[in-house]
Amino acid sequence: MLAAELNISRGVVVEAYQRLIDEGLATGRTGAGTTVLGHGRDAEPPSDRRRALDDLRLPLPPPEHIDIDLSPGVPDLSAFPRAQWLRAERAVLDEITAADLGYGDPGGTPRLRAELAGWLRRTRGVRAEADDIIVVGGVAQALALLAQTLHAGGVTAAAVEDPGSRGARDQMAHWGVRPEGVPVDDEGILVDRITQEAAVLTPAHQFPTGVVLSPARRRALLEWGGLVIEDDYDAEHRYDRAPVAALQGSAPERVAYSGSVSKSLAPGMRIGWLIAPRRLQAALLEAKHDTDLGSPAIPQLVLARLLSNGDYEKHLRLVRGRQRRRRDALLAALRQHLPAARVTGVAAGLHLVVMLPEPMSDAILAERAAADGVLVHPLSWHRLQPGPPGLIIGYAAHSPDRLAEAAKRLGSLTLPRP
CATH class of the missing domain: 3.90.1150.10 (Aspartate Aminotransferase, domain 1)
Known part of the structure; x- marks a missing residue:
């Protein structure tokens, strides 16, 4: 219609709308038209x-x-x-019972854990059942729970990538696990330099260099013997290469895997997940319960619906x-x-x-x-x-x-x- 009114080609109009959307001045949804933003x-x-x-x-x-x-x-x-979230939230509020609004499992709502198990299996190669997943307030809380659990078990230091995430270092240090830097080169962390009992890594897309942990280093890491804490911080954003499978799928008993919606939806959502070796799960669930009794239920159920209906x-x-x-x-x-x-x-x-x-x-x-x-x-x-x-x-x-x-x-x- 606009193309006809202005007597220009439809392609020019489509490109103009896309430019407005790219610049954050408008948003477009199928069936709802284009809306001007701030x-x-x-x-x-x-x-x-x-x-x-x-x-x-x-x-x-x-x-x-x-x-x-x-x-x-x-x-x-x-x-x-926003529209998809609001639509899913309304559906959730129509469906939930009074029991859904009580104190639930500190590990998270069963529906979200089930949806995440399927999603992570399909997209990241993660091997986990729903009960293996702990819903957390982002990767930061996953690191906090792991650090508390490791410290309680006598672990006082963990290897971290250098350069690496400053936030991850600070989180581990705050809970009593001293971060000790191990150099990173074009193949990822130098595994033969790791002497600690645990290592915090970003193997699929190292932060901040962007290198991928090479196959040889992945094998060496799995042979190393300590606990690998895998931060899969931006797994959804791949442009010029096929996604690299999560390390957890190769050794679930050796890897504590964490991710969140902070980079895919918004950091303010504070929704993430932690999948740890089963020998650590009881202690992690206890730490989660002692911290906040569990994550909010309604946002979990909304995210579960977005995963199940394809909107995510x-x-x-x-x-x-x-x-x-x-x-x-x-x-x-x-x-x-x-x-x-x-x-x-x-x-x-x-x-x-x-x-x-x-x-x-x-x-x-x-x-x-x-x-x-x-x-x-x-x-x-x-x-x-x-x-x-x-x-x-x-x-x-x-x-x-x-x-x-x-x-x-x-x-x-x-x-x-x-």
């Missing part, structure tokens, strides 16, 4: 930016000076499937297409404005890494970028030992135009010497 810059409230800066304890400008936040791990929150998978297909377009736009802009930089970790996930020529200081460059309104993470923030400089750039939360602008600003900076 400006994309408002998607992440200033309080979230303030929290991110405070957590990093860095001398960066106040959050009101940041207008392009490229922190890794932030998904496209404007893409949250439809949402993931939509988001993957959008994220791929944003990644491609950022790559093109980086090639134009930072031609000397080497970009890694682009085949999957929600961020990439720009490796910088030595001896540049990535921390100083990130501070200058922040002063120019662009927030990125220097790779050094996520290291325990010194290593090559780089910038970690998240691309999921911004439109192609904003990503191009960010790359232009980064390219215009005078790269300082350390």
Whole structure:
């Protein structure tokens, strides 16, 4: 209709609508038309930016000076499937009984655990029954429960990837398990350097480098003998390669597997899952019960419905297409404005890494970028030992135009010497 009114081709109209959706200015649903949203810059409230800066304890400008936040791990929150969630929630409220609203199993609602068992078996190669799954408040709580259980059993240190997730290190340390760094190369963690009884890993897409644990390293890890804590933090986001199966499927008795909807739906949902070796399950369930008596029931039942009716998978297909377009736009802009930089970790996930020529200081460059309104993470923030400089750039939360602008600003900076 609009094409006829404007006397232009239908393809131009479709492309225009897609551009509005990509820029976070509109959302479209089959049968419901296109709806105008607020400006994309408002998607992440200033309080979230303030929290991110405070957590990093860095001398960066106040959050009101940041207008392009490229922190890794932030998904496209404007893409949250509001209509599907609301429809599923109404259906759940029509169906549940009074008993469903009482104190339930601390491991989670049976329906969600059953749906997750099937979903993870099909998409990640995980081997687990419904009763093996503990529904948690995100991967952070999974790590907290594991750390408490390990510490109670006498484990005082765990191997972590270096560079690796700063949040995972902090979570383990808070509960009394000291993180000890083990280097990562192009094949993943150096397994022969692991001397601890447990290791926290991101084998399918290492954070932050993006490398995949090689088949030889996977075999060596399973022969190593300790507990592998597998954080499958962005399993749904694959663009240029087939998904790598979860390590848990090869050794369920040796791997504690965790994941969440934080990157696929929204981190504010606080829904995740933990599948641990059965010898640890009783202690983990006790720790979960002592922590919060169990996760909220209604969101679990809504997610179970989205998994069962296919809406969750439809949402993931939509988001993957959008994220791929944003990644491609950022790559093109980086090639134009930072031609000397080497970009890694682009085949999957929600961020990439720009490796910088030595001896540049990535921390100083990130501070200058922040002063120019662009927030990125220097790779050094996520290291325990010194290593090559780089910038970690998240691309999921911004439109192609904003990503191009960010790359232009980064390219215009005078790269300082350390």
